[in-house]
Amino acid sequence: MFCKFWVTLGCFILALPLAAVEPGIKAQFVGGTVNGIGLKTNFRLDLTGADTLLVHLGNTDLGITYQKINTVEYGQNVSRRYAAAVLISPLLLLSKSRKHFVTIGYVDQEGKQQALVFRVEKGDIRSVLASLEARTGRRIEYQDSEARKAGKG
Secondary structure, three states: OHHHHHHHHHHHHHHHHHHHOOOOEEEEEEEEOOOOOOOOOEEEEEOOOOOEEEEEEOOEEEEEEHHHEEEEEEEEEEEEOHHHHHHOOHHHHHOEEEEEEEEEEEEOOOOOEEEEEEEEOOOOHHHHHHHHHHHHOOOOEEOOHHHHHHHHO
């Protein structure tokens, strides 16, 4: 009886983070033509819909039909870690910081061309690119050979 209690309590505690998880992948808005979204706004990108890409912006959602997406581009911004090297260790000059950016071009409900540029974390970029390529039927355009290597593995 006593052991059963601890097992049940342990399972409950382990399940709590799963209940709090929001759907989608964390991303950050960095530019584009979409009105009403501030720069550096964090949002969740939900690629699980069969027909529509959902951008969860707190209480509002932006839906983009996969068939209306006409370009998907991936690029990186690579920089040295100068501040960390000065503050922590000169060895950090040998490492690079990479930021991963995706640009989606699409046609909105009014027939106007729109663009959405967002940053995705390193651990999520490959799944985002694979999902977009599979769902839109469009090949990913890479900004350079470094981006191609990072995007494909």
